[in-house]
Amino acid sequence: MSWADSVSVAENLAGAPPKSAYVPPHLRNRPSADPPAQASYAGTAAFGNDHGGYGVPNVVGSRWSGQRNEYQSGFAGGGGRGGGWNSRSGGWDRGRDREVNPFKDADSEVVGEQESSAINFDAYEDIPVETSGENVPPPVNTFSDIDLGEAVDENIRRCKYVKPTPVQRHTIPISLAGRDLMACAQTGSGKTAAFCFPIISGIMRGQFPRPPRPRMAFPLALILSPTRELSCQIHDEAKKFSYQTGVKVVVAYGGAPINQQLRELERGVHILVATPGRLVDLLERARVSLQMIRYLALDEADRMLDMGFEPQIRKIVQQMDMPPPGVRQTMLFSATFPKEIQRLASDFLSNYIFLAVGRVGSSTDLIVQRVEYVQETDKRSHLMDLLHAQKENGVHGKQALTLVFVETKKGADALEHWLCINGFPATAIHGDRTQQEREHALRSFKTGKAPILVATDVAARGLDIPHVAHVVNFDLPNDIDDYVHRIGRTGRAGKTGLATAFFNENNSSLARSLSDLMQEANQEVPAWLSRFAARSSYGGKNRRGGGRFGGRDFRRDSSYNRGATTDYYGGGANMSSGYASGGYNASYGAAGVTSAWD
Numbered sequence: 001m002s003w004a005d006s007v008s009v010a011e012n013l014a015g016a017p018p019k020s021a022y023v024p025p026h027l028r029n030r031p032s033a034d035p036p037a038q039a040s041y042a043g044t045a046a047f048g049n050d051h052g053g054y055g056v057p058n059v060v061g062s063r064w065s066g067q068r069n070e071y072q073s074g075f076a077g078g079g080g081r082g083g084g085w086n087s088r089s090g091g092w093d094r095g096r097d098r099e100v101n102p103f104k105d106a107d108s109e110v111v112g113e114q115e116s117s118a119i120n121f122d123a124y125e126d127i128p129v130e131t132s133g134e135n136v137p138p139p140v141n142t143f144s145d146i147d148l149g150e151a152v153d154e155n156i157r158r159c160k161y162v163k164p165t166p167v168q169r170h171t172i173p174i175s176l177a178g179r180d181l182m183a184c185a186q187t188g189s190g191k192t193a194a195f196c197f198p199i200i201s202g203i204m205r206g207q208f209p210r211p212p213r214p215r216m217a218f219p220l221a222l223i224l225s226p227t228r229e230l231s232c233q234i235h236d237e238a239k240k241f242s243y244q245t246g247v248k249v250v251v252a253y254g255g256a257p258i259n260q261q262l263r264e265l266e267r268g269v270h271i272l273v274a275t276p277g278r279l280v281d282l283l284e285r286a287r288v289s290l291q292m293i294r295y296l297a298l299d300e301a302d303r304m305l306d307m308g309f310e311p312q313i314r315k316i317v318q319q320m321d322m323p324p325p326g327v328r329q330t331m332l333f334s335a336t337f338p339k340e341i342q343r344l345a346s347d348f349l350s351n352y353i354f355l356a357v358g359r360v361g362s363s364t365d366l367i368v369q370r371v372e373y374v375q376e377t378d379k380r381s382h383l384m385d386l387l388h389a390q391k392e393n394g395v396h397g398k399q400a401l402t403l404v405f406v407e408t409k410k411g412a413d414a415l416e417h418w419l420c421i422n423g424f425p426a427t428a429i430h431g432d433r434t435q436q437e438r439e440h441a442l443r444s445f446k447t448g449k450a451p452i453l454v455a456t457d458v459a460a461r462g463l464d465i466p467h468v469a470h471v472v473n474f475d476l477p478n479d480i481d482d483y484v485h486r487i488g489r490t491g492r493a494g495k496t497g498l499a500t501a502f503f504n505e506n507n508s509s510l511a512r513s514l515s516d517l518m519q520e521a522n523q524e525v526p527a528w529l530s531r532f533a534a535r536s537s538y539g540g541k542n543r544r545g546g547g548r549f550g551g552r553d554f555r556r557d558s559s560y561n562r563g564a565t566t567d568y569y570g571g572g573a574n575m576s577s578g579y580a581s582g583g584y585n586a587s588y589g590a591a592g593v594t595s596a597w598d
């Protein structure tokens with residue numbers, strides 16, 4: 001199996017150094033002589049007009065007056081490379097000298113992280129792409145086709161990204177055109193950069209009013225994600241993409257001391273990456289205002305809008321001081337997008353484009369999926385057999401990490417303990433562990449000190465951990481979308497991976513959607529699973545509507561159009577395959593209220 005080929009024998013690795021005091025990840029590796037907090041937007045004449053801009057209208061004065069299309073007109077004019085942002089004279093440049101270089105940070109001990117950029121683009125050649133909405137801007141083929149600005153281009157080179165992934169090819173031009181977007185693309189396909197690049201570039205080029213109050217933070221962009229670890233990861237990525245651009249990225253998440261985050265915010269922030277709970281806290285303390293938000297991105301957007309998070313998201317987006325849709329630009333990203341969530345999400349969007357890249361859920365054929373029938377009582381010994389077999393085949397250690405998903409926090413603790421006493425170094429992550437413990441677990445796993453991580457769904461979404469070779473669904477989730485995200489922790493950025501699921505009667509309600517998903521991904525479906533599937537209906541929260549894509553634009557459903565005189569999106573969507581996406585050309589540029597594809 002291809003994932004096995006890349007395995008090397010485990011080595012004795014030193015563990016993470018003991019910590020005397022808790023230092024949140026985003027504050028680690030800072031120079032010791034950190035400058036004192038400055039009054040406001042320190043280190044940047046943040047929103048002043050002292051940079052040679054891109055001729056963008058100033059929005060000072062009227063709160064909503066900066067209509068999106070107006071202030072982004074700088075993009076249309078091209079602005080040329082370089083310009084004010086890349087000169088070393090503007091206020092933004094002050095402070096860059098003391099910026100920590102994120103490209104040589106301490107994570108070098110995380111094995112082979114640099115290599116992760118060697119993406120196998122052939123794996124994406126045949127990927128189906130579907131877009132719908134009015135006047136969809138055409139995709140690009142290379143990063144040089146997009147004018148993100150020299151400083152961002154330099155960071156793309158430093159990241160060793162040779163060309164954009166399919167989701168980046170399609171979404172970056174859409175975002176740069178100022179359009180709202182709902183994007184559905186398979187796990188591990190580069191969605192983070194897809195929303196970060198246009199935001200950073202837009203902030204570099206825009207001219208924004210000076211923040212009205214000194215001790216309050218007025219971010220221009222807000223990126224929300226459902227877990228602390230994912231927010232930290234997005235923050236780390238965004239720091240790389242914005243290095244030496246003058247754009248300041250700050251992260252705020254629960255479980256870490258709020259005072260450090262407050263101090264960081266006081267130093268100035270352009271892009272705030274946050275988990276919803278901590279952000280609500282900051283808003284209620286009146287330490288953050290959203291009134292200057294121009295960009296809103298929800299990562300794992302379907303999760304952010306499901307029952308657990310929706311009230312908090314509505315509060316943040318609709319009940320505080322954030323500019324409304326049409327004034328701000330809103331981008332929603334996920335690998336899965338159930339229709340009822342799309343319907344909810346449309347409240348947050350204005351005349352948006354829907355994009356689906358890839359088949360339902362996972363990275364198509366990159367992940368080999370296996371389902372094994374295992375009774376509840378046999379699960380541990382079955383896992384042990386798998387792990388022993390891996391060891392015998394040399395598939396273990398720091399180059400071949402194994403992620404085991406379980407249902408409950410107690411179950412995670414118990415399995416971790418059992419694995420350890422049986423000679424398999426394991427660690428665990430779940431919501432009852434302290435933030436320090438969670439981070440320690442993740443680090444031990446990433447470095448290979450504990451090459452087995454037992455996790456609840458807290459680790460199911462977004463985490464990009466190099467060298468996860470095997471995902472085991474020890475307990476299957478109830479929702480097929482959760483399965484998609486879980487197995488997506490392997491087979492990322494063009495690499496292959498293996499996912500094994502333990503199935504028994506308790507999982508009957510998942511049988512049909514699991515069997516459909518596997519079929520769509522050209523996986524071998526065992527005959528016994530097909531029999532289970534034939535007996536069961538789509539149960540529980542399995543809400544996939546069928547079809548080849550991870551989510552179809554719900555606006556194309558007849559129920560959405562009931563009562564309308566024309567079938568607004570009835571003409572169908574643009575569909576294309578691979579990089580030669582011819583479909584959009586016919587429709588691009590077509591104007592009017594009716595569908596461009598009628």
Ligand SMILES: Nc1ncnc2c1ncn2[C@@H]1O[C@H](COP(=O)(O)OP(=O)(O)OP(=O)(O)O)[C@@H](O)[C@H]1O
Pocket residue numbers: 116117118119160161162163164165168185186187188189190191192193334335461462463464488489492493
């Ligand atoms: N253009 C590119 N070239 C090479 N590697 C890339 C490129 N874009 C992103 N990557 C790498 O691909 C990996 C996956 O990216 P990312 O974490 O953004 O995926 P994702 O689509 O958000 O996944 P998920 O759905 O699991 O959240 C990362 O390691 C990232 O550095």
